[in-house]
Amino acid sequence: MNRIFAFLQQRPYAFALLLCIVLLALNIIVSPSFANPTRWPAILGTFAPFALVGFASTPSVLSGGMDISVGPLTTFISVIFIAVLMPAGLGSWYFSVPILLILATIVGMINGILVAVVRLHPVVATVGMLFILIGLSQTIAPNPVQAADRWSAGLARTLGFIPGALLTIGAAALIWFLLRRTAFVSNLLATGDSDQSAFGSGVNVTAVRILAYGLGGLFAGIGGIALAALLQSSESALATTYALLGLAAVVLGGTSLLGGRGSMLGTLFGAFAIYLIQQLLTAGGVQSNLIQFAYGIVLVVGVLVSATLLSARQRGKVQ
């Protein structure tokens, strides 16, 4: 038992992992069908947008900043996909996917330039971008538009034998995994940890920051495709729902808002915990407005628990 505790203390995402296990068990108790493998593709399909918004928020936080606009960017991309590209005849995957991902990356990099070059405060830059994206989404598709091309539906259910959501989450995870094998993630963590040290040692801090926000944009783009796959219609009104969930997943996953410390795996657990809360409360027949209340409680309590009970190592170091 002590060994398990020690293991958990060394993992910043320990609380999110424990929470996931507990919530998963509760979900199975409340609705036993949750454990039925035939439901898993659909479950993953509804989870994918959460996970990807969380992924999208992670690189900027690791770099010592913050991107609040990734949620609306996800909705914006799904709106562009369904309400612009499909009617224009560009809905097939080989046209739409590259266009959407490039667009999303550019939006992210604009945030990065505003922060790293123009030197706006990250909250100012990305809240500005948040409103711009919400406004654009609602202008482009004031009312929900149904998807004309249906190929993407498989991404939220199954493609052949595999759950389609594994492709979207998996694509983002693979990109991160590959980046970890390059010098980029080390440079990113060092920049977030101490930008002075990184700059003084010859890291191109400006480029690293811009790329971090760009990478967040790319993940948000994948999230937008996953969202369109799930809904099969453009729901610009969703923008506000996702706006802060990503950040909540990051924080719950044990990533430090000060930058330089955290992991994508933690964000995945954080996002899954949030998703499971939602599922549990919905299955238990709780009103939807109370779900947000529950998010808030879990987030605050979760961060407190991680910072006190589970971080003996950190405290020992200070003394």
Added chain:
Amino acid sequence: MEKRGQPLLQMAKIEKNFGATRALVEANIELFPGDVHTLLGENGSGKSTLVKILGGVHQPDSGKILLDGADLTLRSPRGASHYGIETVFQEVLTASHQSVLQNIWLGSDGIFRRRFKTATQRQQATEVLERLLGDAQLDVPAAELSLSARQAVSIARSLVRRPRVLILDEATAALDVQTRDRLFNEIRRLTAQGSAVLFISHRMDEVAEISDRVTVLRSGQTISTVTRETMTISGLIQDMTGSKVSPEESFKPPREPGKVVLQARDIQLAEQATKINVDIRAGEIIGLCGLEGHGQDLFIRRLSGFAGGPGSVSRLEVEQNNSATPVGRRNAAGLGVAYLPRERRGESLFEQMSIQENFVLPTMRQDKIGPFLSRKRMAARFREYIQSLSIKLGSPDDSITTLSGGNQQKVLLARWLATEPSVLLLNDPTRGVDISTKLEIYRTLQDLALQGTAIVVLSSEVDEIVQLTDRALVFRDKTVFAELAGKDLHQQSIVTAYFGQEMEVQYE
């Protein structure tokens, strides 16, 4: 000294201004292959600016940098590194959550591309760290190392890149003695291979031990360059202070210190630092000085109650049977202890407020009529200080930002004088203040001392300490290294103490 060939690196007529501050006026330095070249100077002499220009952090306004005789433009530390110029900066720079190995190779990769295999990295890092620290723990986070070991890691970061020019800006300050000795061996290895080292240290013993040449910088100008054979410590100190300015015009009228009003007992500014005991008397002006970061700043904040720590600061009140009350952040003002912080912006000024509002804040209570404030009374009180301190302003209702730095400082001084303090603590009060305003502030302080106020002034300017104070406490290594008063209080004695030397030679 054998005949020298071409210098490896030259910095010629370097000039650099930060706003109105002239950091470097005309700095020249030549580094020869195989030399350890020391840069010496007091606070504000321009050492750090010169180093940061060579390290690529700042760009000079004019002047040339030549490497092997060819013009060089350095835009960033990365750019400097490209030419083999590596800097270990004064602040210990490590990314605390990253491992030692990652810290050592930080910045050597491209944004994506890894330049070295992990095995190569480990092997070279192990080699260098073993030579510097005696052992190499590569996988622990930097935060878990001692300060000295972290500094060694940031030195190792420069060494693994095999620099042609290595800049050590106060890099030995955080090192323990053994590590420093090992560093000196590394320096000798490096110079034996034809590299040059630019060395900055505030320890004269280190300078004497390692330097082949020494260049002295004063007020942003290169004053002299001497070789190992011709240098003497007294000569260097004279060059640093400027030899002509000797016991000069004094602002000190004769006065008798009164009773002890503030008593500091067993103040310890760092672990294992010697404890400090000081009695501060009514009517005397005490100076606090030292090279940056030797504890004087923390000491004055301890006196003010703004910082806590081991030891006690008590206010003794004659009127009340010499009762001793400990001074803390909350009761300092009530006990008649006023503190003027160092940073006007951020620590003192309310930039959104008017001049008068800035003045009136701690003493607003005096203007109360019933529950309301009388603006008339406020203005009347402020007018007195406008006159007595000759504050130059348009209207008291103008924004505080419309004033010059010197006049802002006078307003802040007025703010605390209005509380009629018995003890006035001033943290570098004339920083960024023009010379005539400076003299006016000196006069005001002298008058206050004559009226019985105890004044403690921290100053980074040696001249100020000499001209203004009755006795000076020189800080070194987080404790009082020397106390100078009367005839012993002059520029040379202060600077000698800065660098940890006893005053042996008598200067004429």
